[in-house]
Amino acid sequence: MAIAATEGQRRLDALRALALVLGVLGTLVGLLGPVWAGAPDATSLVGVVSGAGACVLGVVILDRRPANRSAWGFLAGGLLLVATTAVYSVAAGQTRAGAMSPADASTVADLAVVGEVLGALAGASLPLFQLFYPDGRLPSPRWRPVLVLYLLGWVAGAIAVGVVAWPRRDPGLLADLGDVDLTVPGSLDPALQVIAATEGFAVLALAMGVAAMAVRLRRTRGNERAQVLLGLWGIGTTAFLIAATAVLFQLGLDAASTVASLIAPLPLLVSVAVAMRRHRLFDVQRLVGQTLTYATVTVLLVGLYAAVAVGLGSLADHIGLGSGVPVAAATLATAAAFRPLLGLVRTAVDRRFDRRTWLAVRTIDEFTARLRAGTAEPADLVEALRRAVDDPTACVVYLDSAHATGEVDSCPVTIGLDGAPADLGEPRPGRMRRTVEAGGAPVALIDLDSRLTDEPHLVQAALTAASLPLENAALHARAAVRLAEVAASRSRIVAADDSDRRRIERDLHDGPQQRLVALALRLRMAQRQPAAGDRAAADVLGDAVAELRATVDELRELTRGILPPVLTDEGLAVALRTAAARLPIPVTLDVSPQRLAPGLEATVWFVACEGMTNAVKHAGAQTVSVQVRSDAATVRLLVRDDGVGGAVIAPGGGLQGLTDRVAAVGGRLRIHSPSGSGTTLEAELPCAS
Structure with missing residues (x-):
């Protein structure tokens, strides 16, 4: 295995060396073109820019990828272009040296034919690069027949030019290659027609190469897609500049035409260099x-x-x-x-062209329109964002600066849409994160697949389009946090109120009430054993006992709104039976003996007692029924009476206080009180409260 690796490395080193030798020779020949031509005319200068540039670029690419066939095709095109301009330059130099001897004319004629043959090969050589660009392979096996037909046409065209032009060779043929003071004779018309045909073939071959790159573009993603796009951009821009050169020449603007011809190859050379070296392909x-x-x-x-x-x-x-x-x-x-x-x-x-980005923005815009129309919810945003960037694993958390703990400069906490804490954890391999801002403030943190780093424009466009719905969702999440805080605060207030009520009840029961009861007993004993004939003292003692009884009754009435000890000790069922027994009307109780949470029992107790008291004091009811049922999630309280009805919730009234108390523990109170048909209080409270 080590031997095979060594042989492979030797082969790559040999390819690098060969590319270096060919590239250096081609560059030197291209640079000598204007010297050989005797004047820096357009054709020789194009050889310097295009041919030598392609040779240098080919060597640079092959140094990194010595086995890449597209790079070898690019180098081959550069060498052919350099050879064409070199032959032309030598021949043009002889025509500018003075009067030509017959031998010189024959040499120029021969070089002109060779230059046309090389020109036919160079002009149609770009598909050698296009078909294999950028990874050195054909787009698919189906392109093999296309490659074979192209190679046959490429070689056949060059041979046809040589076969037709060689018997008719004339120094005037050099004028077809560049700006020399010669005239093309009519005898070369057949050769010119074949040359025109090869130029047409070159255009068709170029279009075929563009088609191959377009096919590859549809099948690739990431860096390879960026490489193909950049190559197409270079070819298109160069073709546009070549067309502009022809137009300028036809308009007689020779200087501008020359400048355009020199600039024309640069976009292709630069784009290929950047793409093949994979340098900053993101944009x-x-x-x-x-x-x-x-x-x-x-x-x-x-x-x-x-x-x-x-x-x-x-x-x-x-x-x-x-x-x-x-x-x-x-x-x-x-x-x-x-x-x-x-x-x-x-x-x-x-x-x-940039369809993925366009579709991403359109997906977000359509969601935003549905959100405004009320046909979509903020919870649907994550799914829309996943479709937009084509990442089913995308996650979104929202940033809540106001909810951060510590100092003002502390980092925002991350929350979910429901306001609950949500943490993406530490960044994982294969993931990337982006912060979305709206109005200059961060509103959301997006976790995405790291493959999207190859498409930053897509991600940026999608997140920019999504900034408004993300801000809207962040406001929902923050509102949920504030509501949860308010609910927790109200629950704490209720719990503290209940605790104070129990403390007051206990203090009254254990302190003044007990002492007053003991005093009443002692006074009763003194009343029953008065001094002989002391009726006045007996009357005074009797009045004192009556006053003490009234005081005790008032204390008991006062503590009735406070949680009774029986509620804490025996539970809701016993406490309600005790309260119902003190009412002057019959009360039907249907209360589950199951114990509830202390705060929940206190709320049910207050609502039930208030309902029974209102039935007696205000409704003139003859009967009252109380029903309490509970399951794993909800406690339901129902208080019905047959009184006059017409009860309404008035600000500051008892029913308003009941409604607030039920809402404080996350419940809901409904009142149904049609005039003349009694009153029904129905409360639903969550067991989690």
């Missing part, structure tokens, strides 16, 4: 989308300007207006159309 989709957007907008605005200028110019000629009016109108129309046109084109480009 490739954005770069490509913006290039397409602004290129399309530029073309449309130029067309609009030309249409308005020409149309109004014709009208101005008929009505005698000056030429400045059409120009001003065209300028105004172009300026007015720029912003809306940019928006339309950007949307169209994103929809067709």
Whole structure:
């Protein structure tokens, strides 16, 4: 196994060395082109920029990936381009050296044919790179016949050029390759037709290569997708600049055409270098989308300007207006159309090209619209976000700065949508986290699959679109926290109130009440054993006993609103029986003997006693029934009477106090009291309270 690894490494080292030798030779030959040509004409300079640049880039890529066939295809194209410009440069240098002898003319003619053959190969060589880009393999096995047909056509075209041009070789053929002071004779028309055919084949081959890259683009993700996108951007931009070069040349702008021809290869060279070295590929989709957007907008605005200028110019000629009016109108129309046109084109480009980002934003926008319409809930946001970024494992927690403990600068706590604490824990391998802000304040923390680090534009666009619904959900979560805090505070107040009631009842029972009862007993004993003939003392003692009894009764009445000891000792059923026994009307009790939590028993006790007391004092009832039922989750209390009804909840009244007390423990009190049909109090309280 170690031997195999060593042999593989030797093979890679040999490929690196071969690439270095070929690249250095190609670069030197390309740099010598302008020297051999005798003048820095456009063709020789293109050899320096395109050919030598491709050779250097090929060596750089192959140093990292020596077995990558797309890199070898790129280097081969650079070498062919360098060879073409070198042959042209040598021949052009001889034509510029002065009058040519017959031998020189024959040499130039031979070199012109060789240059055309090499040019046919160089012109159609880019698919050697495109078909294998970026990983050195074809997009799929189905592309093997396409590769074979391309290679056959590529080689056959070059051979056809040589076969047709060699018998008709003439120094004038060199004028087809570059700017030399020669004329192409009519005898070369058949050769020129074959050369034109090879140029057409080169265009078709280039389109085939673009199709292969497009197919690969649909099947890839992450870094490889970014590489393909960047390669397509480079090819498209270079093709656009080449077309601009041809247009400038036809318009007679030779200097601008030369500059454009020198700049044209740079986007392809730079994009391939960045893509193959995988250096900062994160914003490739954005770069490509913006290039397409602004290129399309530029073309449309130029067309609009030309249409308005020409149309109004014709009208101005008929009505005698000056030429400045059409120009001003065209300028105004172009300026007015720029912003809306940019928006339309950007949307169209994103929809067709950066479709994943477009779909992500549309998914969030549709959810936001449904949220505003009331057909979606904040709880649905997580699922919408998962669909938007194509990550079913995405998690969301909300940040609550106001709920943080400690000093003002303490970190926000993380909570769920229901307000309960939610902790994502420590960052795990394979995960990434992003904080979403709204109005400059952090509102949510998103946990995502780390594969999305290759698509930062997608994540950023989705989270930016989701900032408003995330802020809305964070407000819901924070409101839930505040409500829970209020409920807990009310429960603590109720518990403290019950504790105070028990303390007061115990103090009254164990202190003054006991002493008054003892005093009453002693006075009774003194009344029964008065001094002989002391009737006045007996009467005084009798009055004192009566006053003490009244005082004791008042104390008992006072402590009736306080929790009785029997409630704590015996439970709700016994306490309600004791309370019902003191009423002057019959009371039907149906109370489960099961004990409840102290706070819950106290609440049920107060509601039941208030209901029975109201039935006697205010409703004129003849009978009252009390029913208490409980299960694992809920306690239900029902108090019915047959009184006059018409009971309403008045601010500050007893029923309002009952409603508040039930709500304080998380329950609900319903009152049904139609006039003349009695009153029903129904309370539902959670057992968890």
